[in-house]
Amino acid sequence: MASEVIHDPAMHRYELLVDGVQAGLADYQLRDDQIVFVHTEIDPKFRGRGRGSELARGALNLVRAESETRVVAKCEFINKFITDHPEYRDLLSR
Numbered sequence: 001m002a003s004e005v006i007h008d009p010a011m012h013r014y015e016l017l018v019d020g021v022q023a024g025l026a027d028y029q030l031r032d033d034q035i036v037f038v039h040t041e042i043d044p045k046f047r048g049r050g051r052g053s054e055l056a057r058g059a060l061n062l063v064r065a066e067s068e069t070r071v072v073a074k075c076e077f078i079n080k081f082i083t084d085h086p087e088y089r090d091l092l093s094r
Contacts, residue, residue: 003051005058007066014059016042016051024055026078034093035069037078056081060088070094 003018016024024042028035037059042051056078063069070093073079082088 003054005055005062007059007062014055014062016046016055016058018046018051023051026055026059026075030069031072033068033070034072035063036072037075040075040077052077053081057085060091063091 001018003016003023006015006017008015012028012030014026014028015022022043023046024040026037026041027039028037030036040052040055042055059078060071060082063071071078071082071088071091072093073082082092
């Protein structure tokens, strides 16, 4: 199964697509120079396969590549992902 994470700035979210089907999303809000992740969700039929981590990793990689925006992880899943993957801590707002 081919997967990719895309950014949909009009909807303020990152989406995980698996074979072209939306498998998950990470919603955010913009505040000044911060991107505040507020909710992450994986479709039940795609759960249990590491798709949430795939979405978090892809979204954070896109944040890093697309801007100087700092991350605020209000979403528990994104917060835990960053805690477990220290290579993303530099993205956090101080």
